[in-house]
Amino acid sequence: MSSSNVISPDSSTAFARLCEAHPALVGIERAVDVIPGMRRDLILHAGPPIDWNRMASAMRAAICGGLVFEGLAGTIEEAETLAASGKIEFAPAHDHAAAGAMAGVITASMPVFVAEEKNSGLRAHVSVNEGLGKALRFGANGPDVLERLRWIRDDFFPLMQRALEISGPINLKQAIAEALRRGDEVHNRNKSATSQFFRDIAPAFVATHAPYDQIEKALRFIGGNDHFFLSLSIAHAKAVSLYVEQCGVGDLVTVMAGNGVEVGIRVASLGNQWFTGPANVADVKFFDGHGAEEATPTMGDSYITESIGLGAFALAAAPAISAFIGGTVDQLIARSERMREITMGEHTEFRIPALGYKGVPSGIDVRKVVSSGISPLINTGIASRIPGVGQIGAGMQEVPMACFTAALSALDARA
């Protein structure tokens, strides 16, 4: 038996943690109040570390929007000057127990959902999903985008905070297990998870006794965005990942993320080290009027959902996603099911009814990826390179093999 088929006791330990991790949504707080190391002059971004001058245009645009939003710059032009001045620090959200979709920009005063893993008390922090189209996470930074971010911070946040106090913790593990029974893969398709979350939280919004129009607007904001739950799915997966990383052993991938220039992964036994490869543009489904030449390469922290066995790993649970990301249902499921060749096993609680309740393939094993030559798949949204445009497509792509060969070298060097 080759080494790639032997699962080490350490990796089994890490995989057991992945399955037993149990995150709940416990609140929403200002980033600066809860994210470790957060400061006003620190901006978190998606993917592995990257300097301002190497960043993708969509990420730079999102950061400039964030600087104006924070009042650190008066205009987008001033923000560009400030960002390049060295007075602002940039760091991966993943290095601060946080994560963000697409550009993944989190600034000090943004509210972030807090997911707590209940065995460990470890907490993950993720910003509120703004909706599709023109949104900061896609690099849009116009007045309407900033105005919505201010509304989220000044009006939505306190109301959501009181609603969550009234509702008490929301069991995210159970919510995701149920969403898999309702046609979501809980990365690019969150329709059912969003509807159920809405159903769980709406009575608590009413119980805040806030002015009717404020409650109604907040509910319409959540209900109007089929991807609202994505923030919570990311927060859940990041909390799982923190719990796996805490054990400090095993060859399991704990993070996959892109910054639009490079894709990076992390491994359970290798701490916060990033192993990177070049980001690329996938063969995805572009919205009408857009194409690959306009696309930002792989960007975002939301691939943390694939890291635990959801998203592209769970497409058999979500056949209707084919309308959004392209391909036939059979093709999508066949590609997704190949992930069983590079994973440690079936997740014990995330199951797919259509496969006779088989668990999703979970626990990406660095050694299996390299020996099989099969890269993990990720579902992704595509941001335009042109600042202000927003999302221009969605689809499935592969994480660069270079990430895994680099990680394997580090594992072997240590052995």
Add this chain to the structure above:
Amino acid sequence: MSSSNVISPDSSTAFARLCEAHPALVGIERAVDVIPGMRRDLILHAGPPIDWNRMASAMRAAICGGLVFEGLAGTIEEAETLAASGKIEFAPAHDHAAAGAMAGVITASMPVFVAEEKNSGLRAHVSVNEGLGKALRFGANGPDVLERLRWIRDDFFPLMQRALEISGPINLKQAIAEALRRGDEVHNRNKSATSQFFRDIAPAFVATHAPYDQIEKALRFIGGNDHFFLSLSIAHAKAVSLYVEQCGVGDLVTVMAGNGVEVGIRVASLGNQWFTGPANVADVKFFDGHGAEEATPTMGDSYITESIGLGAFALAAAPAISAFIGGTVDQLIARSERMREITMGEHTEFRIPALGYKGVPSGIDVRKVVSSGISPLINTGIASRIPGVGQIGAGMQEVPMACFTAALSALDARA
């Protein structure tokens, strides 16, 4: 080619109507104000016509509860005397453009959802789902059951009415098509449809500016019942059925319903005639502590959902229902897919992603049922024979072949 494989032009006309029918939820009204022929001394029930003295115990118990609810009797005992006196008329809900789950009892002051078919303006009327367990539709008639019915009438109804005025019509055809993409078969599994309906209507409840506690209670009532949407699925299917019946031609089944003693069907070209066979107890999954000896035979109007291709005909859309009704996923889907042998074709808009977007088998052809010997399947809930107990199981069963042979005789006699 045998006659059973030839689809007549008349049947094609009826089937086209089945697919093009387009019901929307347009409101909620008191039964006596909108149901044709409704009076205070008329009680509607599920299934084909039946006299009081032949009724199943669960239906009698539900009727007695209804008489007390209407103030026509002071106690259940008085209600039994009144019901047997000849002073109260009983009629199938289906004969009054209405339908009800299980016992299907509708009395004059009960609020009913109104679904309007938009090509014709035809309207169907269905009472509000009370929740699982002890409920009037299962023959429970204790003080708690009647108290909840009063709350539904006196508090929930006016609030829901205002909310629907604010929201405007809700497209039920689209809601059901989407629910099939979210793991519901929209008869015994309505979790996703209920969540989405909740998401659609909750902001309108807030916009009524009714007292907060009333809104919160109403939302918790809807949100607390995974089967809430069943009423709307029945209303949708009944409106479709009315539109098919209006064309007056074809060998398509338009109604299948049971009263706990007999099961009856109706056929597009044969108007309001019922063709019946004996109701029986299916091999279903009983809740702990209950068994077949306690079960009421086939009862309810909700099989109108199977009549248009949902429920047991659409199990491939809802593999997770196996946990509720028993059987393996593969077995359930194989049984469901056999319905293609007795139907006119695929529904043009109700599609199943997991089958590569194939339409559900739809338009039950009386001639195909008889020539193939395959009876239509129905998903069902099981009411206890013991008044007050409520639901004791759920599962799948067959409609008696006698209904179809009787209908075929009538079709042939007319030809």
